[in-house]
């Protein structure tokens with residue numbers, strides 16, 4: 001049945017080359033942990049991607065209950081965690097995943113660094129990777145405010161003070177991020193929410209797309 | 225099952241194990257999220273308490289509109305919401321409390337809302353009509369009778385609960 005549906009579509013739009021191009025390629029021996037166990041270090045990029053998928057999925061589901069409003073944010077989080085079935089698990093995935101993704105990203109970066117995989121011709125992909133790293137940190141930072149508890153509030157106050165410390169544009173930056181020159185409040189929360197769920201993920205998808213296209217074009221770097 | 229051994233190629237074996245393990249991981253990841261998302265469908269609905277709405281001696285044989293408020297718990301938001309009913313006494317002295325929510329698409333009906341049909345409930349949205357007992361007038365948009373409130377009389381006071389479709393009494 002499935003095969004027939006596939007054939008029917010393939011017959012008309014020839015999709016086989018599309019997915020072959022993405023999925024069907026050889027894993028070189030030096031990257032395969034079955035040959036050299038130490039090759040597990042090549043897994044960290046994929047693991048980063050895996051945890052990123054978890055973050056995106058669990059985040060999408062959390063948004064079904066969460067409201068970015070100072071009156072209700074904390075209560076909605078409390079509600080989804082204590083009253084909704086599996087709320088604790090879904091929130092837990094997003095909470096812990098946010099840390100795990102940074103750890104994986106860091107290990108992946110270490111591998112690329114110590115293997116010298118960033119060298120010509122892959123310098124551009126290193127730069128894209130660094131941008132991905134900063135996007136991830138920004139996601140962690142903006143997400144931290146969203147539960148609107150004490151920790152979130154005071155951490156954000158500190159964040160905004162740091163932003164204010166930038167020479168010349170500091171005050172403008174603080175208002176831009178926080179929505180107000182003084183108050184950490186209603187507009188700060190809505191802005192951080194928009195940045196966390198729309199702007200940064202959009203940038204992340206774009207950069208990850210570029211990252212992966214470049215890997216396919218250049219191939220994985222050779223053995224040491 | 226044939227007695228013959230079916231040789232499984234290395235490629236097949238790998239395909240099966242990888243699909244199996246991958247499917248297991250995907251399911252483990254998605255199951256909590258899906259259960260989380262469908263929770264509202266599975267939550268038991270809380271049966272509303274009866275609330276005092278009117279004095280029985282205020283009631284006539286003419287439908288009158290009564291409003292009352294209930295405390296509504298909407299997840300993390302609690303508020304008071306107003307409910308309304310059309311209440312009257314039938315010819316054999318029984319109390320009838322009709323929901324004003326039109327059974328077509330949920331607008332609010334009015335007693336005698338249409339001058340052309342003075343002894344009927346009228347829904348302005350698509351000209352739906354109901355007889356005094358709440359039964360829908362044939363060939364108007366609604367296809368069911370107005371819901372009826374559960375009611376109780378205690379010491380001369382009328383208490384109303386939830387509105388229910390006719391079949392459920």
Ligand code: HEM
Nearest residue numbers: 042045046048049109117125126129130132133219220221
């Ligand atoms: C969400 C973040 C990221 C994801 C999902 C990701 C994923 C991947 C994957 C799957 C590969 C294939 C090779 C492997 O698995 O090791 C790869 C390669 C690479 N990554 Fe990342 N990466 C991320 C962030 C970064 C960062 C932060 C850097 C550097 C600072 C970086 C630099 C590179 C480079 C230079 C390559 C090519 C290395 C080679 O071909 O051997 N990536 N990435």
Ligand code: FES
Nearest residue numbers: 326328329347352
């Ligand atoms: S909603 Fe009442 S007639 Fe359509």
